[in-house]
Amino acid sequence: xxxxxxxxxxxxxxxxxxxxxxxxxxxxxxxxxxxxxxxxxxxxxxxxxxxxxxxxxxxxxxxxxxxxxxxxxxxxxxxxxxxxxxxxxxxxxxxxxxxxxxxxxxxxxxxxxxxxxxxxxxxxxxxxxxxxxxxxxxxxxxxxxxxxxxxxxxxxxxxxxxxxxxxxxxxxxxxxxxxxxxxxxxxxxxxxxxxxxxxxxxxxx
Amino acid sequence: xxxxxxxxxxxxxxxxxxxxxxxxxxxxxxxxxxxxxxxxxxxxxxxxxxxxxxxxxxxxxxxxxxxxxxxxxxxxxxxxxxxxxxxxxxxxxxxxxxxxxxxxxxxxxxxxxxxxxxxxxxxxxxxxxxxxxxxxxxxxxxxxxxxxxxxxxxxxxxxxxxxxxxxxxxxxxxxxxxxxxxxxxxxxxxxxxxxxxxxxxxxxx
Numbered sequence: 443x444x445x446x447x448x449x450x451x452x453x454x455x456x457x458x459x460x461x462x463x464x465x466x467x468x469x470x471x472x473x474x475x476x477x478x479x480x481x482x483x484x485x486x487x488x489x490x491x492x493x494x495x496x497x498x499x500x501x502x503x504x505x506x507x508x509x510x511x512x513x514x515x516x517x518x519x520x521x522x523x524x525x526x527x528x529x530x531x532x533x534x535x536x537x538x539x540x541x542x543x544x545x546x547x548x549x550x551x552x553x554x555x556x557x558x559x560x561x562x563x564x565x566x567x568x569x570x571x572x573x574x575x576x577x578x579x580x581x582x583x584x585x586x587x588x589x590x591x592x593x594x595x596x597x598x599x600x601x602x603x604x605x606x607x608x609x610x611x612x613x614x615x616x617x618x619x620x621x622x623x624x625x626x627x628x629x630x631x632x633x634x635x636x637x638x639x640x641x642x643x644x645x646x647x
Numbered sequence: 648x649x650x651x652x653x654x655x656x657x658x659x660x661x662x663x664x665x666x667x668x669x670x671x672x673x674x675x676x677x678x679x680x681x682x683x684x685x686x687x688x689x690x691x692x693x694x695x696x697x698x699x700x701x702x703x704x705x706x707x708x709x710x711x712x713x714x715x716x717x718x719x720x721x722x723x724x725x726x727x728x729x730x731x732x733x734x735x736x737x738x739x740x741x742x743x744x745x746x747x748x749x750x751x752x753x754x755x756x757x758x759x760x761x762x763x764x765x766x767x768x769x770x771x772x773x774x775x776x777x778x779x780x781x782x783x784x785x786x787x788x789x790x791x792x793x794x795x796x797x798x799x800x801x802x803x804x805x806x807x808x809x810x811x812x813x814x815x816x817x818x819x820x821x822x823x824x825x826x827x828x829x830x831x832x833x834x835x836x837x838x839x840x841x842x843x844x845x846x847x848x849x850x851x852x
Binding site: 538 | 739747
């Protein structure tokens with residue numbers, strides 16, 4: 443099994459964060475340089491079937507992409523600490539919050555970077571209106587997390603779960619366009635400081 | 648347990664499609680009229696915690712939103728036919744394709760409708776560039792599904808899974824802005840006809 447990773451991109455960061463939370467350090471990791479197009483070579487396409495990073499290649503040659511699918515699969519191999527849920531109800535609540543974190547905040551923030559950061563013009567035909575619209579969407583959505591984090595130490599449960607990792611990775615990536623959590627959101631601010639204090643924070647960057 | 652549903656919106660459609668594939672017809676279903684703002688009343692917000700539809704209210708009062716999380720939870724109650732995977736590898740491949748269907752095609756198509764259809768101006772500050780950008784993104788992404796469906800009868804496995812339901816619901820919703828599968832994509836065209844021929848197709852609309 444091996445993992446294709448890329449240090450600067452937001453989706454691979456989720457998997458690195460997840461592995462760090464699990465304490466997994468024996469996985470073969472291969473770095474892919476997106477800026478020089480290593481994910482678009484015929485060799486990468488042939489092995490992965492897509493140009494996406496991260497990708498997990500299983501021992502039978504199956505290529506998995508999509509960070510959350512990769513992490514859920516890895517949880518089956520490394521079950522503790524549990525980040526995806528212990529029973530159907532717990533799993534559903536974690537998936538609900540993971541999706542909210544991703545769809546309402548992390549993805550808009552990634553789009554804001556992709557359409558708004560000069561260095562990414564090489565990867566995207568940038569549309570300023572798309573950058574602005576996504577940034578506003580993320581700011582509005584963070585209010586939902588501020589409310590939740592006023593009631594709960596972590597986003598989806600009484601422990602860190604995948605939902606925390608997805609929101610955290612999205613916010614850290616958005617520093618590229620100088621996005622900051624609004625001061626009017628004390629609970630997200632408290633939670634972000636707690637996420638940055640964890641050992642897994644070093645897996646980012 | 649009861650399900651808040653809304654007949655015209657795309658995310659509730661996924662859950663209706665899922666229930667129809669499962670043959671579940673004994674779930675209490677309550678219709679919510681988005682156009683008159685029934686999802687924004689104090690009562691709905693108090694019970695669901697969000698203004699999102701669909702929402703599944705469990706017997707202990709837990710409110711689940713997010714269509715895919717709702718469906719995965721329902722699969723724990725109604726396991727057959729299996730739509731989310733039987734083991735870790737099967738589950739990962741289905742989640743990967745479900746995410747591709749959602750993030751690369753269904754969500755862009757929904758955004759194209761939300762930002763492009765006059766009737767939805769009541770729900771959204773519409774930005775024409777956002778509509779156009781999303782429509783182009785969806786068209787490009789369908790090529791990935793056309794390639795896949797040239798190799799496989801269904802998107803994620805040798806049977807219908809959640810991935811098929813997500814792409815199917817997204818394409819059907821996009822008829823509101825007269826989106827059509829390009830003629831150059833014979834495999835998606837064949838698959839769409841097969842999806843429309845299933846009994847579950849009647850759960851849409």
